[in-house]
Amino acid sequence: MDFNLALKLYTSEQVRSGEVVAAQMAGVSMYSLMQRAGMAVYERFLHLYPRSRNVLVVCGKGNNGGDGYVFATLAKQAQLNVRVFQLGDPTSLKGDALRAFEDWQTVDGEISSWDDWHTALLEADVIIDAMLGAGLSGVVRHECRRFIDQINQIHCPVISIDIPSGLSADTGAVLGDAVKANHTVTFIGVKQGLCTGQARDYVGELHFSGLGVNVEFESIEEESALGLDEQVIKRLLPDRKATSHKGDNGKLLCVGGNQGLSGAIRLCASAAVRTGVGLIATITHPDSLLPLQVGVPEVMSQSITYEKLKATDNELVKRALWADVLVFGPGFGQDEWAHKAYQFLSQQHKPKVVDADGLNILAMLNHRNDVVVLRDELRVMTPHPGEAARLLNISTKEIEGDRYAAARQLHERYGGVIVLKGAGTLIYDGARMYVCLAGNPGMASGGMGDVLSGVIAALLAKRLPIAIAARLGVILHSHSADLNVQQNGEIGLTATDVIGTLRQAINSPDA
Structure with missing residues (x-):
């Protein structure tokens, strides 16, 4: 990932509120942003694991789960073998997440039974983590922790959508338990919690997609922190004069x-x-x-x-x-x-x-x-x-x-x-x-x-x-x-x- 000297970092609240205004400024609907997010993850998946055929997608109840459904729809349309598991009742989905679920159904997508969970884990080439998003604040519930533990126990590549499930987007602390991802694709603005503390054990390689509204987002939100890598050395290090002693x-x-x-x-x-x-x-x-x-x-x-x-x-x-x-x-x-x-x-x-x-x-x-x-x-x-x-x-x-x-x-x-x-x-x-x-x-x-x-x-x-x-x-x-x-x-x-x-x-x- 090219951090371009200084990577702007944001709190989860900044991204949550700012993405709505940024989308309005760009003339983009929130559902279009969800579709772009799912597409960004799918394109990263194709780049990282082009030969994978069996994909397991675990969706939560919020917009993070909606991103997962968009990914699943794209993967199924590409003739991949996609197994989708839903935390909770899919009929409880609302708004854009519900719409993404309905689009999944239009391509004959089905929700797998949890009775098939262990078999699906063993057969998966790649797991897509779309359970818990950046809005998580409390400790992960016991039921979800059980699935997180099982994902972490098998040797299967994991791509987390926006943030590894169970990780605090603001602090980088693990909220009880968290998915250990190989790759995380985050959107709009990079959350500050992805870059420090325990997050370094869970995020894997970090990828960013602005979803076409990051310029508008940066114009309305001031970063909460700046991430620095070795590219700043040349900028900050003073030259030594030829005549110096x-x-x-x-x-x-x-x-x-x-x-x-x-x-x-x-x-x-x-x-x-x-x-x-x-x-x-x-x-x-x-x-x-x-x-x-x-x-x-x-x-x-x-x-x-x-x-x-x-x-x-x-x-x-x-x-x-x-x-x-x-x-x-x-x-x-x-x-x-x-x-x-x-x-x-x-x-x-x-x-x-x-x-x-x-x-x-x-x-x-x-x-x-x-x-x-x-x-x-x-x-x-x-x-x-x-x-x-x-x-x-x-x-x-x-x-x-x-x-x-x-x-x-x-x-x-x-x-x-x-x-x-x-x-x-x-x-x-x-x-x-x-x-x-x-x-x-x-x-x-x-x-x-x-x-x-x-x-x-x-x-x-x-x-x-x-x-x-x-x-x-x-x-x-x-x-x-x-x-x-x-x-x-x-x-x-x-x-x-x-x-x-x-x-x-x-x-x-x-x-």
Whole structure:
């Protein structure tokens, strides 16, 4: 799917109300839209599975089921073997869905008995999921969940119409149970829930059809979020002047690597090096100094003890004054050394990236009655769902239940730019929500967040505005991982591997 630099995303309510106005503007009836939707799915089916002869269509009671009937009618007219199953009584269908059902009957289409369901599942070449549409809000009912489970248990390709049944179109959360589709064909406007969180396990490959009214729709509805892929890299990444020297490309201070945690700050600093920052210094625990000096010789490394941290004039103070940007948290720990370093660094009026235990310390301070935690508009925070839950004092389940709301709540409480990591990472700067469309499951391994914090901090040091640095850093990080996976596969991908392909991601973003 060509996202054309930024994919506009919408809420289900925007699409529901906006498609009516858009159709009126285009002089198209709502039933014509339903016919176009069914045709779009049928054409995608022909492209994906041209040799399939046995098709199973499961229709719900709403317009999503009507789309399914349009598909079934087209498939039957093409002499395919089509089995249609209807949830509930077909005589309860209304409006355009009823009309689509009646058209199905005019081509001698029949509703299969549920007694034949298991046989039809085993014989199907492709399943068309037209059960539950984007309007679903509550938990999927038990009867429907049973059919969803059975569809998910067999090895048969599934095309979902508009959205996999059981998935929230607004949050991407699974509402009890959801169809795991191989492909999803969505219409009018791409629903924001299709691109983040649990949706990434259920949507499969996403396809879009504007049904001939998307131009009108976009003219009346402002997107709720923007989806970004690697195509934005060339747009956002600044050129390096031929006469530039290392001082022109920023000075970054990385602080972390407490006792026994040297790997995290090494990954962070290494990622910053590969992202092209001019000068990098690190401050770390004495036990982590040697691994850092050996592992990243391009970085100026110093250590500091807790006793020296208590002094008003120490190496950390000097390096913080020297640096343009600060990044702290990777391998930070939560002992006295970490708290003392955090206390100083968080008070600096400079762009900063806070990750890992830096966020956990912030969460602890936020929950103390004797500490006032202020918003910081110069700060990028990069929590995973567990860290976000601690920062908001709610459960991880609540974070994943509505990632968009969680990102907004984090910004409201802490300011700056929020990078809520996970499948479909969200970037929220207080004005606009962005969703990372790149990335892969291989990134679910230790150290990936340390690399991301180093990439974002390096871009900040190169004087990119904080909001641009955050979203460009997320895309670069994910695209680098995708490049490596294309060459070597998902299983076994490491944070070090991602650092290794950062240069390629930056210098050849279309590779």
